[in-house]
Amino acid sequence: MKLYKKGDDSSYTLGVFPTIELLEHKPNIVKRVVVHSSIEENRGYPKIKELCALHHIPIDVHDATINKLSPKSNCYAIGVFKIFYEPLQKGNHIVLVNPMDMGNMGTIMRTMLGFGYQDLAIIRPAVDIFNPHVVRSSMGALFSLRIHYYESIDEYLKEFGDHQCYSFMLKGAKNIHQVKPVTPHSLIFGNESSGLDDIYMTYGQSVFIPHTNAIDSLNLAQSVGIGLFHFSQDAFNKQEVLR
């Protein structure tokens, strides 16, 4: 096995937890699981064995592979999977235009799942979501989402132009606190450094998250988290207990 590089037709999870997420949510794309000989003591291993048996997925014990693919960290399991793309479904979407930061991307996926958003559109050029760092930072949330790359926002809008679009921009016309969410919607966010181009003022309703001028802008993952929280409130604001 080789270290993942962009364009490969397979990638892999690093760690027991994301490997279980992979096996639970996308067993059909798993090629094999590689484990370290010291995994026996790990409390997640019985679950991995159970899921692999259920789906007839081979498990190899191979320390050298683990050490090669995850040289720096305590990693006991790797799940090798075929790269997948899935068409988005109608419903509330997150649209990321030219996102470049791997850590942000994983955090965003996980928060999407937390607020019930399952469809993620990514406008190229953009980070490769199958890079093992993204997979890891998503803690496996990647495998519960439908994710699709588009070459341009126009290509996306051709398919989902009937969604209510909300473009998040520093120059946005409306304070997010004043926006009553309409469904189905697409929350659109720009690149980490440059945000969205002015043209996005013309796509649906442009929105700003008010903040002090002590900072230039909020971190992308923070903006998306706040957007998700605000726009999903109708589904959650009456909930009486979480746990």
Place this chain on the structure above:
Amino acid sequence: MKLYKKGDDSSYTLGVFPTIELLEHKPNIVKRVVVHSSIEENRGYPKIKELCALHHIPIDVHDATINKLSPKSNCYAIGVFKIFYEPLQKGNHIVLVNPMDMGNMGTIMRTMLGFGYQDLAIIRPAVDIFNPHVVRSSMGALFSLRIHYYESIDEYLKEFGDHQCYSFMLKGAKNIHQVKPVTPHSLIFGNESSGLDDIYMTYGQSVFIPHTNAIDSLNLAQSVGIGLFHFSQDAFNKQEVLR
């Protein structure tokens, strides 16, 4: 100069932008600035020179120091500063109990500043906020905040027990959407993995951020960002433009 380690009485910024933030907000703690010989072309350098002249801070051109302290990245300036602690002031606070992740910490500081929160209490054991990674991930927001470490939550409450406390917990009694913020308040968040102990149910109002059960919990920085957004809304919800 040596690589920073916990317990040192000085630390340093890595990069032009955080060095400017340091010089602008805390010139009195700066010992000296070290720059790389290729900084001349950097558009932030005139600002650094101006601020150093104003505050009589020496600038050394010393590539070896830069390369040693920042081996991996393009870094053109380092600001060496004396570790500082500042008493908190009455007002809205963030309280982090046993935070351990450096990247989260920087993001949280920056978002606090964005929502007008200037006081951060940290309950030990906790990450060292003067580690250069935290300074960098805060993009210098660190220098605009008052930050104080406490040995226990009791020590904090002895000082600010008259604040309305909101403890963020999965078992929280009240849905955040139903909470009308009272001021001055302290928003209390637990460790990245373990959250807050049950005892925090008894400190003020416990709060949960509702989310699906597809995830165990939100990322700490995401929870704090959402808390800040919700609890600062009275200050921001009428704002008509950001920029």
